[in-house]
Amino acid sequence: MESTKKKVLKALQEFITTRESIRRTESSNNKNVLFGVSWTLTQFHIVALLKENELMNNTTLAKELNISKPAVTKATKKLLEKGIIKEKQNEGNKKEIFYVLTEKGETMAAIHEKLHKEAEEQYLSLLDNFNKEQLETIILFLNTLTNHLKNENMK
Template identity: 50%
Template sequence: MNKQQEAIEALQQLIKDREAADRNRKAIKLNEEEASVSDWTLTQLRIVAVIKEKGQANNTTLAEHLNISKPAVTKAIKKLLENQMVEKIQQVGNKKEVYYILTDFGNLLAAIHEELHERAEARYLDIFNHFDDHELETLITFFKLMTENIKSL
């Protein structure tokens, strides 16, 4: 078997194992923190993170910051509003533009999401410590090419 075929098989195994781990996490809810974020989409969690960072945000700001469409923001915000994670506010003198701020529940969700994100990053850094700079450059190239490939589908 050549190195390219070996790389394909390793990538396929990674994808299969990642999908299985995701299914297991959803089935057994590993811990309370993971359970609290498992009902939210990545877009919703990213919206909460942006609002936490900025203090408040409108649809345009969220769409631009997350590089998604305004209708996608509206759809994601709807569930956050229904579950009282965010609330609408309007600026004095401008009743047309709606901004969103986090509620106490939203701040808690943002904090849990940030903690889980930091843990994941720490795990990746532990893995990257096994590679030298040249190997990391190869990984970076691979990740960028994979990202471009996914976007072109």
């Protein structure tokens, strides 16, 4: 059993190393460049959320993305500067600011949705290689790993 655990650990390390290497390559190849600007995954996800849910603010975006409010502020600042989103004040409460997509933002959301669907299709195709029991084990492992990461991050 111990050697199997070591094989899993080695496979996980290989996966992480390969994924990071690909991310660096994508970054240097300007794979996330749109409108002449390099975008973060967080910025793409904010745009996607605003496409689905109009009038979201920093608090709702932070909660949906499971990131801090300052991280949302940093991401939205660039989106505002580049004309992807715009601010809209609440009629009843002028202090409360919501974000809405501009026309450029709508275009970016459509591109993100297309890329997201392509990635989803690739993952589903990959998962076709496993039976139901194996998939349940994968789910258990990924949920356990995610919870561990969240708990470590809370310390």
